[in-house]
Structures are given as C-alpha cells and as structure tokens.
Amino acid sequence: MSLRDRLRSSTQVNGHAAVAAARTGGIENRAYQELKNQIYQVLMDRIDLESLQRLSQDQIRRELQALVERLLEEESAVLNDIERKTLVRDIQNEMLGFGPLEELLADPSVSDILVNSHKQVYVERRGRLELTDVVFFDDAHLLKIIDKIVSRVGRRIDESSPMVDARLPDGSRVNAIIPPLAIDGPCMSIRRFSAVPLKMDDLIGHRSLTAEMAEILQGLGKAKINIVISGGTGSGKTTMLNVLSGYISHSERIVTIEDAAELQLQQPHVVRLETRPANIEGKGEVSQRALVKNALRMRPDRIILGEVRGGEALDMLQAMNTGHEGSMATIHANTPRDALTRLENMVSMAAASLPTKAVRQQISSAVGVVVQIGRLTDGKRKVLSILEITGMEGDIITTQEIFTFKQTGTDQSGAIIGHFSATGIRPRFLERLRAFGIAVPDTLFDPTRQYH
Template sequence: MSLRDQIAGNRLQLVGERDEAAAAALAVRTKSEAYQRLKREMHLTVLDRVELERLVRMPEEQIRSEIGLLIARILDERKEPANDLERRQLTIDVYDEMFGFGPLEVLLRDPTVSDILVNTAKQTYVERRGRLELTDITFYDDAHLMKVIEKIVSRVGRRIDESSPMVDARLPDGSRVNAIIPPSAVDGPLVSIRRFAVNPLQVPDLVSLQTLTPPMAEVLDGLARAKVNILISGGTGSGKTTLLNVLSGFIPNDERIVTIEDAAELQLRQQHVLRLETRPPNIEGRGEITQRSLVRNALRMRPDRIILGEVRGAEALDMLNAMNTGHEGSLATIHANTPRDALTRLENMISLAGLALPPRTMRQQIASAITVVVQAARLTDGRRKIMSISELTGLEGDVVNMQEIFTFRRTGIDSTGAVRGYFCATGVRPKFSERLQAFGVTLPENIYDPARRFETN
C-alpha cells in the first residue's frame, strides 16, 4: 500500500471515529434533555398533587419517602420506562427542586468543589483543586435559574430584580453567592458561588498544602497573640478569607471580637464573637447599612479586636483610626497584587472618605496603624501560596518604608504545569520581634535564617 493510500485510509478512519464520537455525544445530550423534561414534568405533577403545608411539617426522611412513592405512582400511571436507579434519582432531584436549590444541590454536596460558576441556564463550571471544569448541570430555562436565585437571596433578606440586578448573598453553610441578572447580564442570569468547607482549614492543612511553611506559621501565630495589626492582600480567589480564618484562630478565646462583612463568610471558632453584616438599600432607596457605619458602630461595642472582611471604600479611614486607638490586633483583607499596591489602594480609599488629607498625613496614618502585610496569590497551577510577609517600619520622607521578612521565589514550571519554587526568610530581623518578646512569644533563633529553604513539589 502506498503512503497516499495509508494517509487516505487514516483520514477515513478519523472521520469515522469523529462521526461515532459525535453520535455518542448526541445520544448523551438527547438522553439528558429527555431526563430534564421528565424531571420537570414530575416536579410540576408532584406540586399539583401534594399539600406543601403538610409536607414541611414532616421530618426530611419522611418527605423524601412521600415524594418517592408519589413519583413511582405517577410513573406507573403514565407507563414511563424508568428503572430503580432513575426513580431514586428523580426523587432526589424533585426534592432538591422543592426544598433546596435545584440543580445546584448536587454540586453543593460535593466536597471537592470550591467554586460554582453558572453561565446562564445552559452552562455550569466548577473549580476543583484550582482548575475549572465544565459540568453537565443545566437548568430548564432562565426562569428556572431565576427562581433558584430568588430562593437564595430571599433567605438572607436581600432582593434582586430589574431595578437592582446585582446581589451578594450567602447560603446556609456560609458560602458566598454573587448573582447578576438582565438587563445587566446580557445573555441571561449569572451566578458565582464561593464555597466554604464545612470543616475550615487549619494551619497544619495549609502547611501540608505548601501554602506556607512552619516558620511562617509560627511568626503569624506570634503576631496574632502579640496583637499586631495585620493586612491580608491578594487577588480574587487567592485565599484571603481562608487565611483570615486561620489567623483569627490564633486569637485568644477570652477576647471580644467584632466581625464586619458584606456577606457573612468568616467562621471564627472563638466563643465571644459578634457578627455584623451590611445591607443594601430597599426598593425605595432607603435602609442601606454600609461597612463604614458598621465600623463606627463597632467602636461603641467595646471590642478587643475588629475583623473587617474586606476593605473596599471609605471605611478604610475608620478602620485605620480604630487600629490606632486601642483596638490592636485587628485584621482586614484588601484586593491588591503586591504589598506596596495594597498601601496605595488604602491611600486611595482614605481619599473617598471626603477629607482633603495631604498624602503625607494619609501615609503616616497607614504606617502607624498597620504593622504587617501578608500577600497571598493563586499561581498558574491553581495552588495558593503566601508570597510574602512584609513589615512596615515607618515613614521616611513621603515614603512608607517596608521590609520583606519571608518570601516565595519561583524557579520554573515542571512537565505537569506545576509551579516550582521555594520559601525562605530574607535574613532581615523584623522590628516587631521586640513586641513579640514583650508579649511572651518566643521564637527559635534560626527562624529568620535565609539559608533554610523549603522546596515545593
């Protein structure tokens, strides 16, 4: 056989395999569409035949049993071909539609999913281990997705409609939800859910995941116990809130803590915690409660520490004032790519407070209020790292002095796409060492030794 004939034969084989794959994909899609249609019909029929008021008074297992029996009866009446596995799945799906968040429930039950991204009714992505994956989860139509969104936001007293097409809310497990609908979303409703683990990550988990090293964890533990003000900086999805949860775990149990957030996400383990949450304006444009007003109110609540979920605007000035007036050991997060950018963003936010402060005055306020900036990042392979722990040492002229204590240095990317690098100290002995000693925090002598490297794999 000639080379040309071989090439032609291979091409025909590829075309045949492609046609078979397309046919298989079409069969799966057709089956999925048929199941979706059957599920919707079952849902509507069950709603017509049951008394919801009677069902809600029953235990969950009894409700599932009642729905299962009713679905079996309807399938038998309609002579629908369905095996035992499909009947059990229909029972689960119809229950989720009636009492949960519909198609999202299967993803919310999956502990490996860290983010759920719904791109209109026909497409849903998830993030697992830092990587995005397309799922086969779909909604009947945009109206079905809108019902799920309304169910989520109504449970936390929020609203979403054409006059207010964007909303931040939270699920019962603390996961954060952002939704945006038409007219702001051109192609249909969009939903993003940031999952939070039922069991929050602890320091040993972050060390085993190579997010930080044992020496870095010891220093952060000491900083929290010595009531040092810490700002956590990072981009979206870099693990700022997870790190804030971990740092809050170092706070002694006998302190009074006030948390302030747009959507309550923090999962503090202390006993004496007061959680405050912002509120958007109502349909008349009234009743808004901003982070700035909550920070001001928190100062009257006799807090030992204030934890601000994320600094976004004029509340930055009130937060810095609180840190400078007896509320030491406070924590906050901010969106920024480097520690220096974080200080620049803080300066810009102070100017939003409506006070015409000179730049030097603003920088003096920042330098005296914040001692440490912890920089977090999500690398290209999806893993989170603490890239830097830096100390603010004061103001020199018009510049805030900053020195890096620990850093992560990249050395390349391996054959699997994983980022290679190592953690190390820079060799600088921080000025806050004296404060740690004053609070009885003793660290090993070699903790700032730059020769100690911690390679990542």
C-alpha cells in the same frame, strides 16, 4: 403532550428509559429535563404546601419519594430502580434544595461553582476550571434557584435590583446578576467553604507556606499585631483570615463586619455584622463604614473586616490606632506595596481634606504586617510575602520583607517550581512577640535556608 405521553415517549431510547440515557456519565439531556419538569409541575398541583411546612426535612423527603413513585405507577412509566431513584433524588433537590446545584454542593472537591447560563456551569477543582454536565431547564428555572438562595438571607433580585450578594446556609458566598445587566441570561458564582474550616497545618500540608512562616503568623495573631491580608480574587484571603483568627484568645470580644457573612470564627464571643443593600425605593442601605463606626461603640477587643473596599478604610485605621489592637482585614491588591497604595486611596476618598502625609502616617502607625497571598498559574495558592511596616521616612512608608516566595520556573506539567526563604532581616515585631511570651528562634530568619 400529556405526562403519560411524555413518560412513554421518553422510554424509547435504545429500548430503555430516556432517563438512563440522560443520566449516563452524569449528563442531563433535554428530554430528561422536560420529564423532570413536568413531574415537578404535577407534584406542585397535588401537594399541600402548608401541610409540608409542619414536617421535618426527612419526612418531606419520604413524602416526596412516595408521591413521585405513585405518580410513576399511575402513568405506567417504564423505569428501572436506578432511574427511579435518580428521578426521585432530583425532584427532592428541586423541592427542598437548590436543584441541579445540589450535586456540586455535595462534592467536597469543588471550591467554586460558576453558572454562566442555564446551560453552562463550570466548577473549580484543585485550582483548575472544569466544564460540568449540570444544566438548568431554562432561564426561569435558574432564576428561581437564584431567588431561593437570596431570599433565605433577606435579599432580593429583580429588574430594579439585578445584582446581589448572598450566602448559602454553610456560609459559602454567592453573587448573582441577572438581565438586563447579564446579556445572556442569569449568572451566578458560588465561593465554597469547607464544612470543616482549614487549619494552619492544612496550609502547610498544601505547601501554601512553611512551618517557619506559620510560626511567625501564629505569633502575630497572638501578639495583637494589626494585619492586612492582600491578594487577588480567589487567592485565599478569606481562608487565611479564618486561619489567623483562630489564634485570637477565647477571652476576647470579636466583631466581624462583612458584605456577605462568610467568616467561620471558632471563638465563643463573636458578634457578626452584615451590610444591607438599599430597598426598592433606594433607601435603607447600611454600608460597611456605618457598621465599623457602630462596632466601635460595641466594646470590641478586635474588629475583623471581611474586605476593605471603600471609606471604611479610614474608620478601620482609626480603630487600629485607638485600642483595638490585633484587628484584621483583607484587601484586593497584587503586591503589598499596592495594598498600601489602595488603602491610601480609599482613605483619601473618605477624607479628601486629609494631606497625603497624614494619611500615610495613619497607615504606618496602624498596620503592622501585610501578608500577600497569590494564586499561581498552576492553580496553587501560596503566601508570597510577609512584609513588616516599620514607619515613615519623610513622606514614604517604609517596609521590610521578612519572608518571600521566589518562582524559579515550571515543570513539564505546568506546575510552578520555586522556594520559600527568609530575607535575613530580623523584624521589629520580635520585641512585641517576646513581650507576649512568644519565643522565636533567630534561625527562622536564616536566608540560606530554602524551603521548596
């Protein structure tokens, strides 16, 4: 079917344009997708891509708008102004952005975008998953968008390398996996980051923690106490790491190491390092462990690891023990004790000859505090525990919990009911906080005070 026939046949829905039917309530049907795809193909035949590269984004958008409108006029398409604007916008997004994803990326309430197939896209809003009306034309369309995303950061995805971690220009983290590993077609998940990084006041406002807990965490960041942030997937570990890093002095040199750069540090003296996967010949891989070793030669005051998941745990602990105080990292674990066990296992993988007691001594002397983050069943994220590591007793790492969140029930809407409270234990790190001029009142550790 020609473009003229497509445009004419697509206008015979309820006596008006198919675009109107297709876009009602944000729904894109197959007819609209085919119409948009055919116009896009005609544009690609007519446009001089080399000439476009010399224009600014705004100029390109104006040129595309003029071309689409001219094409619609040539084909005598019966579309009203709203429909034309919708079609022009979608074509612009296809040419300049990430196609159907642009609408979701422009929505500040969306925290995660989960593309399960070309015809099924979920988002997370306020901790809840929702099915959207966004669809792609077919698997090839989705694969083209994925390739556009990963190629911008020098990564690739194909049958020989069907998994990839990447990032969007705003720092949002992207993971994609394609056939033959993904049975039902290409899949992609995008972990969004707000344009304006969250501050501690925002977390307090969201009731993720109390002002008293925030005061302690702020002191830990300023007093150069090594911190490990523990939590499950999507619990807010990276957000908390960003917030705590905000208390680092602007006079310090910071080196960050990540698989896909996503930290949003505000300090002026920051060096960002990112791992590199192997090339098509299986060579050229640069691991987090190699970057940690290299970072030690870069005269850092603090080293921040986006996530510890392998042998780099040993080098991180050694860095924390050799003058790089105040370093931070995140780790996947359900409890603070599990986080210490995972650290021990990862160090053992890197240095199998080290005895268990020596590994635990490394951990107990390097890590000062474990901050446990959790996403509750109602979708809300909270600081579940602030745990201090106090040393060793025999072969066991000793700890003491300073603050905790206790869940007491759920209301009729499914929201979690609970409260924050101190355990009544005065932490040993108070002496270090005072040495840095940070005064902490003893009332903060009163166990009789509960915060809902």
